[in-house]
Amino acid sequence: MSERTDKTISNLLKLGSIIAGLVLWHVLAVYVVNDPTFLVSPLVVVHTAYDMLFVTGELYPHLFASGWIFFYGFALAILAGVPLGFLMALSPAVRDYVNPWMTTLYSTPRIAFAPILLLWFGIGGGAKVAIVFLGCLFPILINSFYGMRVVNRDYVELARSFRLKPWALFVKILLPAAMPFVLAGIRLSIGRGLTSVAIAEWFGATEGLGYLVFFAGQTLNIPTLFVGVAAFAVLGILGFEIIRRVEAFVTPWRKGSQGG
Amino acid sequence: MPRKEHVRGGISIFGVLVIWEILARLLLENELLIPPPSSVVRSFWNLTVSGQLNKHFAATLIEFAYGFSTACVIGVVIGYFMGMHKRFDEIMEPWIATLYSIPIITVVPLIIIWFGIGMVSKVIVVFKITTVAIILNTAAGVKNLDPVWLELAKSLRLSGWETTYKIRFPGALPYIITGMRLGVGRALLGVIVAELMASNAGLGYLLRDSSETWDSPKLFVTVFMLAAMGLVSFNLIKRFERRMAPWRQSAEWSGE
Secondary structure: OOHHHHHHHHHHHHHHHHHHHHHHHHHHHHHHHOOOOOOOOHHHHHHHHHHHHHHOOOHHHHHHHHHHHHHHHHHHHHHHHHHHHHHHHHOHHHHHHHHHHHHHHHHOOHHHHHHHHHHHHOOOHHHHHHHHHHHHHHHHHHHHHHHHHOOOHHHHHHHHHOOOOHHHHHHHHHHHHHHHHHHHHHHHHHHHHHHHHHHHHHOOOOOOHHHHHHHHHHOOOHHHHHHHHHHHHHHHHHHHHHHHHHHHHHOOOOOOOOOO | OOOHHHHHHHHHHHHHHHHHHHHHHHHHOOOOOOOOHHHHHHHHHHHHHOOHHHHHHHHHHHHHHHHHHHHHHHHHHHHHHHHHOHHHHHHHHHHHHHHHHOOHHHHHHHHHHHHOOOHHHHHHHHHHHHHHHHHHHHHHHHHOOOHHHHHHHHHOOOOHHHHHHHHHHHHHHHHHHHHHHHHHHHHHHHHHHHHHHOOOOOHHHHHHHHHHOOOHHHHHHHHHHHHHHHHHHHHHHHHHHHHHOOOOOOOOOOOO
């Protein structure tokens, strides 16, 4: 079997699997369940998505509301996480003092902090941004720390023998070497950030994708619920791909690095 | 003589608690906003004595255990077949990838509509999260097996079953455990979210209950319980990983 036919068969199988699954879903929804408050056909979901995107346009305000919260939380997490991670890698004292808190906060299910942050910041934007911030922070922090720590000793030796100033050492050697890890951390935090947006909007919001999903769930509006879930999935995949492109562009010398 | 890093860690935790106590008592004097550690401890004691904490903790733990153990068995089996049969892998892949890319929290309302507000929906949430992680990692582990080992199996004339049991499974084990580790954290989050949204028991319920009744000490107790649960499960699985597969430090399917 040539490689080409093999590839064709593989693609056909994937396509067939998707079609078969959708048909099964349709049959199940229309002929077996037959209850629109329980399950609807994929056709209805696509139709609703089309309506919300192009006819009524009601998806956009939610998209923007969630987008802003995500953006602020995410940006703040990068601004705080990367320097702190570097600092922890370069100074053992900072590492030892921060470490117990980092481990504890990182392994606590994020949702636990939501009510507390809500108590402190109120139900406006502040608490939501804080929840997203906390969700994104740790992958970035840990990967920055790790990336800075595993910088090849030979590079540092080389820099020393060239008598580089500390600042030049940082900019020319340490930073580029740690970059792939930092970006991997940023990539990881996208999914976590989106989940955090949903969590944040579950606690008292009046717009946003998370609000859309939960409100649809409470009113048994299954088509909208599916559209909201799909929107989250699409955003997640999109963000992941964008960062992957950035990674390929910023660190072309390295292919696929993974940390923490 | 304790290690320096442990001393510093201890100082860090103790120091923050003391500062927190002082700040909360002297400056803020607002139990609602930031209860001092001492009232959190008192609330913890009261909740433990009345058996409330026990009850909710057990509920969460049972939901987690059911979902997690089923996911381990089913995930490993499906993942194994995906790793072994390329065609089966291609059929499953689009759906697994879809399931993987959906944030769990957003499907929780749907799962609650389908399976009710009882225990079943939480078990399903945990199951869904964990299986996907384990399937992907098991498949990667079976696929990435060093071909030399398979040749060894052939030259030793191992039967198909023996090859699976003695070569493929141990070879994939580090990956499987990594899948479990990835699953634990997310599943814990999932079960809490599900309990928070609709339930009558569990730590997630306690979280909601205490935040809706503005009982901050109780809220903090719940948060500490969750932190402890996360820490313990994380460390347990790490130790398990080191013990079961010491020859590989970390094997990761390069998806997330």
